[in-house]
Amino acid sequence: MCTSITLQTADCYFGRTLDLTCSFGERVVITPRNYGFRFLRQRPLDHHYAMIGMASVWNNYPLYAEAVNEKGLYMAGLNFPGNACYPESSQPGKTDVSPPELIPWILGRCETAAQAKELLGRVNPIGIPIAEELPLSPLHWHVADADGSFVAEPLEGGMRIYDNPVGVLTNNPTFEFHLTNLNRYMHLTPHAPENRFATQLNLNQFGEGMGGIGLPGDSSSTSRFVKAAFHKLNSVCGDGEQASVSQFFHVLDAVSMVRGSVVTKGGEQDITTYACCINGRTGVYYYKTYENSQITAVGLFREELDGGELREFPLVTEQRIRFEN
Numbered sequence: 001m002c003t004s005i006t007l008q009t010a011d012c013y014f015g016r017t018l019d020l021t022c023s024f025g026e027r028v029v030i031t032p033r034n035y036g037f038r039f040l041r042q043r044p045l046d047h048h049y050a051m052i053g054m055a056s057v058w059n060n061y062p063l064y065a066e067a068v069n070e071k072g073l074y075m076a077g078l079n080f081p082g083n084a085c086y087p088e089s090s091q092p093g094k095t096d097v098s099p100p101e102l103i104p105w106i107l108g109r110c111e112t113a114a115q116a117k118e119l120l121g122r123v124n125p126i127g128i129p130i131a132e133e134l135p136l137s138p139l140h141w142h143v144a145d146a147d148g149s150f151v152a153e154p155l156e157g158g159m160r161i162y163d164n165p166v167g168v169l170t171n172n173p174t175f176e177f178h179l180t181n182l183n184r185y186m187h188l189t190p191h192a193p194e195n196r197f198a199t200q201l202n203l204n205q206f207g208e209g210m211g212g213i214g215l216p217g218d219s220s221s222t223s224r225f226v227k228a229a230f231h232k233l234n235s236v237c238g239d240g241e242q243a244s245v246s247q248f249f250h251v252l253d254a255v256s257m258v259r260g261s262v263v264t265k266g267g268e269q270d271i272t273t274y275a276c277c278i279n280g281r282t283g284v285y286y287y288k289t290y291e292n293s294q295i296t297a298v299g300l301f302r303e304e305l306d307g308g309e310l311r312e313f314p315l316v317t318e319q320r321i322r323f324e325n
């Protein structure tokens with residue numbers, strides 16, 4: 001399971017939790033402007049916007065789970081099993097891009113979410129893996145910049161694009177379901193609830209937080225969507241970068257998975273392997289891992305971006321505890 005959110009404070013922040021039973025060889029990867037991207041069906045992209053994100057590197061190719069480019073455009077792939085539909089053949093008037101190529105293909109050439117929306121609307125997410133040993137993952141995508149976000153879902157019948165007024169994406173079912181489902185929770189409030197149960201009864205709040213009773217607490221995709229939306233949309237944040245980054249991780253912590261609380265059919269433990277927060281303006285990628293709750297950061301603009309070689313930062317996974325005596 002995964003949850004992707006945006007959060008606007010003085011700057012705009014993007015990020016996600018990545019929930020999985022194991023690592024996918026992820027590390028923070030910076031792709032500089034002159035790294036040559038190759039695509040199955042499209043012309044090479046030798047010069048493009050630089051990007052930073054979490055990826056596994058296969059044959060010197062960055063397979064991004066999510067990334068932000070130097071213009072502050074964000075894109076994340078989230079599991080969408082059973083719904084993601086990747087046609088095996090070309091579609092008239094559409095551009096064939098294999099799903100693992102989509103993040104570089106979009107972030108390499110688009111400056112804004114509006115441009116990305118236009119391009120993604122014309123993509124045929126062709127169901128051909130970029131290599132035999134890399135089976136396709138069923139995904140849908142959350143794309144955002146400082147002006148807003150949208151969701152791209154590869155459904156039967158083609159790529160569907162939805163504006164995302166909530167700024168949250170999780171997993172199944174479709175985005176339209178999650179939006180409709182929010183109507184069920186419109187009575188929730190961060191404030192003290194009033195007695196609307198029965199006027200004949202003298203009902204009173206006996207503790208803080210009771211306006212939110214009914215907010216789902218489980219780790220299912222539909223529940224995480226509601227919980228992340230409630231926390232994000234009612235979020236109050238102090239001034240400055242540190243306050244924003246802390247607040248962002250607090251929202252993600254509310255939908256993080258604790259080892260043992262979700263066991264897959266195969267008997268494996270699903271956990272939040274990492275959570276990240278990216279400042280779209282400064283290109284700083286902050287992350288925590290399941291084992292290491294201290295925030296680690298990598299800055300896009302701290303690297304030479306006119307080169308052609310990937311820059312990889314293996315994750316810092318060791319817990320760092322600061323003793324005070």
Ligand SMILES: C[C@H](CCC(=O)NCCS(=O)(=O)O)[C@H]1CC[C@H]2[C@@H]3[C@H](O)C[C@@H]4C[C@H](O)CC[C@]4(C)[C@H]3C[C@H](O)[C@]12C
Pocket residue numbers: 001002018019020024056063064065077078079080081099100134135136137139171172221
């Ligand atoms: C498993 C990840 C999504 C996590 C998620 O959404 N879990 C939800 C589970 S559930 O629905 O609620 O059950 C996805 C997100 C991005 C994916 C990766 C990226 O697509 C990049 C490559 C693509 C290759 O085809 C496969 C490896 C891979 C490196 C992918 C591995 C894996 O499928 C990732 C890491």
